[in-house]
Amino acid sequence: MDNFIFNNYTPKGFCREYVEIKGNSSQLAMFMATVLGIKPLMDDWINAGRLKEFRKVCKQYGLKIREDVLFDSVPKSDLPVNILGRDFITTTSAYGYPVGSRQDIGVHVFISKNEALLKEGMWYPVIIKNRVIFQPRIDSLKYGYTLGYPECCIKFFRKFNNWLKYSYLYEVYSNTKGRPSFLCNPFLKDTSFSYIYHMPCSYDCKATVRLTSRLRTEIKRREPGYVDLVDGYLKKSFLAFYERKIYCFDGSLRNNEIKYKRFQFTTYTKKEYEDEYSGYFKQADTVKLLGRNIILSRGGKVIRQLELKWSSFAPEFPFMIQFS
Amino acid sequence: MREDFLLNMRILPEHRVNRFEDNCIRADYIFDYMAERVFDNPRLLDLLSIKIKKWLAIEKSEFTYALAGYISYLKEDFAQAEGFFIKALNFEPENIDTWLDLAFSLYHQNNRKIRLALKILFNFDTCAKSFRNKKITLGALEKTMDKL
Ligand SMILES: [Zn+2]
Numbered sequence: 366m367d368n369f370i371f372n373n374y375t376p377k378g379f380c381r382e383y384v385e386i387k388g389n390s391s392q393l394a395m396f397m398a399t400v401l402g403i404k405p406l407m408d409d410w411i412n413a414g415r416l417k418e419f420r421k422v423c424k425q426y427g428l429k430i431r432e433d434v435l436f437d438s439v440p441k442s443d444l445p446v447n448i449l450g451r452d453f454i455t456t457t458s459a460y461g462y463p464v465g466s467r468q469d470i471g472v473h474v475f476i477s478k479n480e481a482l483l484k485e486g487m488w489y490p491v492i493i494k495n496r497v498i499f500q501p502r503i504d505s506l507k508y509g510y511t512l513g514y515p516e517c518c519i520k521f522f523r524k525f526n527n528w529l530k531y532s533y534l535y536e537v538y539s540n541t542k543g544r545p546s547f548l549c550n551p552f553l554k555d556t557s558f559s560y561i562y563h564m565p566c567s568y569d570c571k572a573t574v575r576l577t578s579r580l581r582t583e584i585k586r587r588e589p590g591y592v593d594l595v596d597g598y599l600k601k602s603f604l605a606f607y608e609r610k611i612y613c614f615d616g617s618l619r620n621n622e623i624k625y626k627r628f629q630f631t632t633y634t635k636k637e638y639e640d641e642y643s644g645y646f647k648q649a650d651t652v653k654l655l656g657r658n659i660i661l662s663r664g665g666k667v668i669r670q671l672e673l674k675w676s677s678f679a680p681e682f683p684f685m686i687q688f689s
Numbered sequence: 690m691r692e693d694f695l696l697n698m699r700i701l702p703e704h705r706v707n708r709f710e711d712n713c714i715r716a717d718y719i720f721d722y723m724a725e726r727v728f729d730n731p732r733l734l735d736l737l738s739i740k741i742k743k744w745l746a747i748e749k750s751e752f753t754y755a756l757a758g759y760i761s762y763l764k765e766d767f768a769q770a771e772g773f774f775i776k777a778l779n780f781e782p783e784n785i786d787t788w789l790d791l792a793f794s795l796y797h798q799n800n801r802k803i804r805l806a807l808k809i810l811f812n813f814d815t816c817a818k819s820f821r822n823k824k825i826t827l828g829a830l831e832k833t834m835d836k837l
Contacts, residue, residue, distance in 0.1 A: 434807070450714045463811055484797050494814055496714060501793050503724035503763055523728070 370613055370629050374557050374594060379587035382422045386415050390557035394584065394595065399476055400426045401583045403576070405513045406482045408489075410436060410471040413464070423476060431483040433473040434491060435462040450497030454490070461491025461498070485511045514563040515572030522564055528679045532607045533564060535682035543569040547599035547688035548577040552611050552631060558598035568686065600688055603631075604652065606673070606681040609639055612646065618687040622653040645669060654685050690744045690753070697733075697740060698726065704752040707786045709814050717786045720759045727763050734763055751780035755787055762794060770794040771802075775825055782820040788813045808834035 373390040375381060380397050384390045387409075398404035411419045413435060423430045436459040444451050444458060451458075464472055475486035487508045488500040509519040525536040534551075545568035553559045560577040585592040602618040602625070605611045609632050616625030630640040642659070646652065649661035649668055657673040673683060694702040700722055707716035715721075727734050741757045758773035774791035778784065788809060795806035805827075809816055812834065819833055 431803075449712060453714075461811075463807060484799070484803070488793065488796060488810075493811055498789065498810060498813075499714075501724065501762065501790070502721035503728065504793070506724060506728040 368629065369615065369627060370553060370556050370558065370598060370631060372557065374591055376588050376591060379584075380426070382425070386419050386422060387411065391555065392562070393557050393591075394560055394580070395562050396476070397584055397588075398580050399478065400428060401580065402478050403513070403580050403583065405479065406475060406477040406485065406511055408486070408512075409474050409476060411474055413470055413472045414468045416472055419474075428476050428478055429480040429483055431475040431486055432464045433475065433486065433488070435464055435467055435470050435472050436460075436489075436491060437462065437467075437470045444492075448492060448495055448497065450490075450492075450499065453499070454497060458497065459489075459491050461493050482511070487511070509563065512563070513576075515566075515570065515576060517572050518563055518566045518570060521566035528608075530680070532680050532682040534605045534608060534611075535684060537565060537567055538605075538684050538686065541567040541569050545569060545686055545688045546574055547596060548581065549573045550599040550688045552603050552605065552613065553598055556598070556631070558595045560595065560599070568688065602685065602687040604654065604683065604685050606683050607679045608632075609679075610641070610681065612642065614652070618685050621655070621685055622651060623685060624651045626650075642671075645671065654683055657683065659683070690747050693740065693744070694756075697736060698723065702752070702756070704755065706751075706781050706784045708783050709785055709817050715786055717755070719756070720762075720790065723759055723763060734760070738764065751777045751784070751787075754780065755790070758787075758790060758794070762790070765797075767794045767797045771798070771827075775827070778820070778825050782823075782825060783817045785813055785817055788816050805831055805834060808837065812837055 373384065374393060375384050375390065376393070380393065380400060383396050384393060392407070392409060395404060395407050396409070399407045416432070420430060438457055438459045440457055441451070441454050462470070473489060475483050477483055487504045488498070490497050490499045506523070509522065521540070525531045525533055548560060549565040549568045549570050550559070551561055551564050554562050560580055561573060565573040581592060602614040602616055602623045603611055604614065604623065611631045613629050613631050614623045614625040615627040616623050628646050630643055632639065645661055649663045651662045653660040653662070659671040659673065660667060661669045661671070673681060691702050700719065702719065704719070705716040707713050737760050741760050745753050745757055754773050754777035758770045758777060761770035761773055771791060771794040774787055774794055777787050778791065781787065792806045792809040792813070795802040795809070815837065823829065
């Protein structure tokens with residue numbers, strides 16, 4: 366199945382240099398939001414060897430930058446077992462080094478239009494001297510405010526962000542009273558095609574819509590081609606199980622059934638085993654969700670029925686959604 | 690003082706020194722616990738600010754200074770937190786938890802202090818060893834860290 370959601374986008378003009386230096390366009394919309402002063406502060410990872418050029422780009426766009434720590438990322442499975450705090454890490458971690466000590470890895474930076482805000486940047490856990498150094502709990506609790514997330518979404522996150530107890534995306538779905546708006550679609554936040562980087566409190570969260578429609582309007586003025594693409598991606602159909610297991614379908618949703626031409630597993634992960642269904646979806650052209658049963662058909666004929674088991678890790682509550 | 694803390698925060702105010710050789714990620718659990726409580730109920734911070742003055746008047750120890758540091762940090766008064774953590778470290782210079790708490794108080798201040806914060810974070814073990822018999826001040830710290 367060909368890739369269609371992890372493509373990169375190179376702007377014609379506005380913020381083009383950002384993509385050129387990073388070598389990809391992930392977080393492009395967030396960078397634009399920071400340049401436009403809509404997002405107060407953002408985090409990013411820039412190749413240390415290109416830091417000098419990146420500083421220039423920030424200056425060109427009126428941004429201030431704070432260089433934090435070098436990150437040498439490692440999957441959790443490759444970490445020695447004797448690293449203190451290893452158990453508290455989810456999937457990836459990084460060894461931390463002082464800026465300037467290496468050129469071949471990424472440097473974590475804070476970017477803002479407002480220099481005073483840079484000190485509100487949050488430390489991300491890194492391994493130093495065989496132990497993971499974690500930031501104080503209060504810093505992570507408050508960081509949503511620093512990043513400009515709506516208060517309703519921060520409060521909702523605080524209540525339901527518990528992987529063992531809730532399927533967060535499903536809680537957001539249950540809290541959605543109106544029609545899901547593509548301006549509140551968080552499913553592609555790790556790709557280049559998303560207007561948000563936070564988890565909204567509902568798929569029609571008014572505060573999120575206010576924030577993103579302003580951003581969308583400003584980007585459209587400068588880079589209309591990008592907006593057309595992002596809108597298109599965000600309006601596709603999705604089948605979500607939990608945060609790490611989401612499928613995007615190039616097709617439309619009707620009566621809990623998606624007829625599709627293409628599909629893609631949206632989670633950027635090396636753990637292929639979490640992508641349980643791609644093999645099945647390849648054989649079909651329609652997927653229907655009935656409670657916890659997935660019914661696959663091709664040419665109008667049912668070819669397979671799968672029953673979703675209760676996992677011992679994160680609870681999975683599957684649902685289908687299309688944003689408009 | 691401890692009963693009063695228990696009454697207000699509903700958690701036993703235990704305090705243990707976390708030495709490098711203990712291989713413990715964090716011995717103190719109060720700071721994070723307070724963060725959760727204060728985030729959900731910010732008015733609690735007003736009460737704690739009043740209480741800590743009284744507690745400090747009764748007892749000046751590593752624990753009360755660390756506690757005062759936590760409260761200042763939660764109030765986002767990072768300069769004041771820095772002062773309290775330095776006082777706590779002068780009671781117990783080997784406590785890794787307090788070194789990291791001090792580093793994070795500096796991490797949210799001006800560029801000079803951010804630089805020092807990073808030095809401490811990358812050398813917390815050296816910090817815990819170097820100041821066993823020396824008075825800790827911001828100046829002394831900067832001097833020691835500059836040599837690294
Ligand atoms: Zn919201």
